[in-house]
Amino acid sequence: MRILLFITGHRQLEEYSLFQRLLSTLSIQSQCDVFIYCNYPGIHPDIVKYYQQFPQRNKQLFLTTQNAGYLRGGVEAVGQGYAMGLFEGYDYVIHLHPDVFMTDDTYLIEQLLKYLNDDTVFLITKSIAEDPRFFSFDFFVFKPKWLSTNIFKEGMYQFQGAPEHFLHDQLVKHGIKYAFLKRFNNDTWCPRRIDDHLKLYHEHDLEKVRQLAREKGV
Secondary structure: OOEEEEEEEOOOOHHHHHHHHHHOOOHHHHOEEEEEEEOOOOOOOHHHHHHHOOOOOOEEEEEOOOOOOOOOHHHHHHHHHHHOOOOOOOOEEEEEOOOEEEOOOHHHHHHHHHHOOOOOOEEEOEOOOOOOOOEOOOEEEEOHHHOOOOOOOOOOOOOOOOHHHHHHHHHHHOOOOEEEOOOOOOOOOOOOOEOOOOOEEEOOOHHHHHHHHHHOOO
16 A cells, blocks of 8 residues: 555644654554645744654655635645645545644554555544534545545635535535544544544643653653
8 A cells, every 4th residue: 555644734843753753653654655734834943853753765844835724724735735746646645633643553554454445535534423514634534546626625715614514515515435434432532532443642732742652662
């Protein structure tokens, strides 16, 4: 499998170093490329140092002034990646934010292999149980070769809602096949914690993440 981790962020900084340290404990580390896309031009230069800590031979760092704002900036970033041809040739693109730390990849790899050769295009997670349109945007997976149009850019600048709703509506509108990956047993992110299945840790308190890294010896 050719896998790309497409990490989109704004003001996050040390998160990249912690992300890499935790990623180094996983088997997917040796199977993926890493592209970082940051839409905050005022980011501290240390982002380059943290980017360089990733050992992948194929890695790229993109810094841009293009930012459609809090609600649309993340969607725009993925749309720009598509428009720039960054996803071509990959079996899977895993989109996530730099504060969504991967702590175990056992279940993820199992699911990537399960869906590799069928017509499922997106692998989606839930994090608000009571909202069926809330398709988590902090982490999702897709097969770029099955996307014939840039659904991330189409109508994005006019959309007034959350990126999670935008993702849902675009998949439904275009009839794109998706499947759910298990994440939280109760489909609810609150309180923040390592989820039950994908073992993702979306945490803003970096001292907690530092402690986890120390426990893992990285």
